[in-house]
């Protein structure tokens with residue numbers, strides 16, 4: 001079926017997720033007001049899926065943007081698909097619902113469309129987002145992820161969230177949840193880094209075979225935030241093969257990079273706080289990449305990861321030691 005601005009995927013619990021999501025994470029050089037302005041414009045130009053997180057520190061502003069677009073009649077609450085995330089300091093079961101409620105209060109929303117476990121790695125429970133010891137080393141914790149998942153299921157049963165899922169999980173970690181004997185709800189999605197340099201073909205195949213949607217982040221090559229990303233890594237949007245195809249089809253490299261993932265059945269997140277690029281990134285429905293172009297783009301994969309959570313490699317649930 002041809003992709004359209006209002007295309008969505010049906011999740012394994014029956015809810016619908018629009019195929020393009022507006023990313024709201026930005027490095028500290030951006031203001032929170034830019035997140036608010038960006039989100040408002042995104043809704044005006046047609047984005048209906050907004051990807052946020054408690055850890056991004058701007059759910060108040062993103063919520064204000066959503067509520068103002070509801071108040072002015074641009075959208076209704078049910079038109080919007082908002083994703084929030086459970087941060088690593090709140091994996092213990094008793095902290096899960098309060099964390100969700102905290103986000104909902106900041107957002108001024110009654111429910112989230114999707115709540116996902118931000119990463120499988122948990123930290124010392126508490127208010128500190130990045131707890132460290134006296135030597136500056138992160139203080140890890142090791143909650144059984146199945147207990148966290150049961151608490152996520154209870155949030156869905158309580159009506160605080162429509163769907164629940166995970167992020168940054170590898171295949172084995174997905175299997176731990178899928179194999180829970182008492183499993184009530186499967187994760188609807190796994191949100192992971194995905195772009196032409198990390199095309200995730202194996203994880204995608206596994207997710208598809210289990211009716212789990214792969215949601216891709218950093219599809220344009222990431223925000224390159226200094227705190228997280230190697231500043232010397234090659235840039236997706238400067239890739240020569242991508243640029244050759246983009247000239248041929250008369251679209252920008254960003255549009256082709258997004259379209260490549262959409263055509264593989266991946267839900268795509270893209271962040272921009274620039275009005276011109278917010279609009280541009282939603283104009284990916286009026287062209288199609290040929291089978292040959294898709295194959296050529298498959299060929300630029302390098303298994304290059306921008307976000308490798310380097311300082312958390314010793315966590316017992318560090319997901320990136322496995323191939324996928």
Ligand code: NDP
Pocket residue numbers: 022023024025026051052118167168191192216217218219220221222223224237252254255269270271272273274277278280281307
């Ligand atoms: P993206 O790959 O979306 O890239 C964002 C960067 O690309 C920004 O610097 C932006 O700058 C620039 N950009 C945007 N559009 C264009 C364009 N058309 N041409 C050229 N440059 C462009 O990065 P993110 O890593 O931010 O990923 C997107 C979203 O995914 C996040 O905002 C967040 O919601 C989510 N995410 C989730 C993670 C997780 O662990 N689950 C991890 C990382 C991200 P400008 O704003 O100036 O346009």
